[in-house]
Amino acid sequence: MTATSDSPLSNPQAFLLRLYRTAVQRAQPLHSMAAHLPPVPKGRTVVLGAGKAGGSMAQALEALWPLEAPLSGLIVTRYGHVPPRPEGLPRRLDVVEAAHPVPDAAGLAAAERILALTQGLTEDDLVLCLISGGGSALLTLPAEGLTLEEKQRINRALLESGAAIGEMNCVRKHLSRIKGGRLAAACAPARVVTLTISDVPGDDPSVIASGPTVPDATTCADALAILDRYRIEVPAAVRAALQAGGLETPKPGDACFDGHAVHMIATPQQSLEAAAEAARAAGIAAHILSDEIEGESREVGKVHAALARAVARHGQPFARPCVILSGGETTVTIRQRPPGSPKGRGGRAGEFCLGLAQALQGQEGVWAIAADTDGIDGVEDNAGARVSPDTLARAAAQGLRIGGYLDRNDAYGYFEALGDLVVTGPTNTNVNDFRALLIL
Structure with missing residues (x-):
């Protein structure tokens, strides 16, 4: 091999940085979204989403969805993660920013707005959900009996505990009113198509952003065991609700997921x-x-x-x-x-x-x-x-x-x-x- 100015022999670190940039470029949503888009529905198309890739996913969809077809919705992404808008690209979706990895009031407000957009949907409507890593913190809607401040404390404790991502998201699902399949349930009777970018080992859509649109096989007992394992305290009323199964999520086989589809557009x-x-x-x-x-x-x-x-x-x-x-x-x-x-x-x-x-x-x-x-x-x-x-x-x-x-x-x-x-x-x-x- 002959060394050149940009070869691994002459500049190893520049070569490694080039590999990193190549990996990142492959994961940009505009490269792979088109193949997974469903037909335009008879009714409305509502776009809901959350994650660090939310801004670029929204722009990709705006560029690819037929201009003559109505498109509206809301996506929440991390502060500073909205890419520059390409010249001439019509703005058809709202993108808002919130905190990650610890949720904040902006994320709470965005989650409330997203849940509100599911009201009045019909079986003729299509909900396109754009989900990517980071969505769990960005799409925060605490369970009944849990304040945002308590959710923030629990989230910090999970982040510092050494818990695996699957364990953290199991807890997050059961302490939420929108994650763990609950967003899909709220969209009924509309059809839901989820386009997701995986950031988790195994590419399990129920773990990505705590799976707001897919069935959840974990249980309240699982979440409680994880909290106990890492010695993370929750309010007594929330612990009692977990013990009684009162914060359970929609499970595989639930009719609320009938006709829904999930497409992994980048892994x-x-x-x-x-x-x-x-x-x-x-x-x-x-x-x-x-x-x-x-x-x-x-x-x-x-x-x-x-x-x-x-x-x-x-x-x-x-x-x-x-x-x-x-x-x-x-x-x-x-x-x-x-x-x-x-x-x-x-x-x-x-x-x-x-x-x-x-x-x-x-x-x-x-x-x-x-x-x-x-x-x-x-x-x-x-x-x-x-x-x-x-x-x-x-x-x-x-x-x-x-x-x-x-x-x-x-x-x-x-x-x-x-x-x-x-x-x-x-x-x-x-x-x-x-x-x-x-x-x-």
Whole structure:
């Protein structure tokens, strides 16, 4: 292989960033929505939606839906995640912004408006639901007996507990008046077609944004067990309602889902495959581990490091040069800090990179990138971070001890000091974690 200005040999980090951008581009809704659109109905077409990709999904639908066919509705997305409107594109849908990952009053107001738009629908009407990751926090409508403030506290506790996304969304469904299939039930007797972008391991539509339009197989007892497992308190009246099954969700087989359809228009696997194709086109072998990797971010980083070291040292299980790709949704358990110690900053991708760098021990020939495909790692302004063979050496020269940053979950501070944050801004899509390791 001959090194050029943009080849993996001459600029490994630029090459890895190109793979990340390729993965993100594959997940843009305009590329894949048209094939999944239903015929124009006899009655109205009402569009409802929530998620980090909500703004771009709304614009894609506005561009693709026949101009002569009426179109109206409301979509809620995260603050700052509405893409610039293409010149000449008619505005046919309302898009509002709210907070993520902890819900706020704007999200509550949007959910109330969305539920109100289901009133008066007939069997001649079509409801198009645009659902993407992040919709669970953005579409917040607390169950009876639960205030927004209490919902916010429970959500923060779940985020810091280390609970898997499926566990978090099981609780969220049962503490909501709109998630867990309830939005679909409210749309009856209209037909509901859900177009979704997956951000969860396994692409289960009942987990994406807590499944507002699909049946929920989990139960109140499941939600209560998760709350107990992570020692998260809820008001006594809510606990009693869960114990009595009073907050149960619509189940598979419920007639309210008859005639409905769900179409997955973008998935993590598709984005990983696009990145793999780009790597192979550059002359680098590409191996996809999985699009469903879960677990503690730092521990997943250590496992990836062990694999990269085996390839670099022994040529096993893959020969060099190669790229190792993976996706999924890892978790970060917030550690208890000593009183007065600084609060850490960062998200899953950054914490993965901390664990990876620590375990690589400066291994020659290994570069890596980990970034969230929505462009935001946790609640910071970066998408993720980069790791190079000299990461630990450069940190040591500045007096930075990686163990201390791991102890306080401060990936942002560590990689900011090194100039190794990946900052892209919101990408207006979301197929979750993207990780790529280049071994030369």
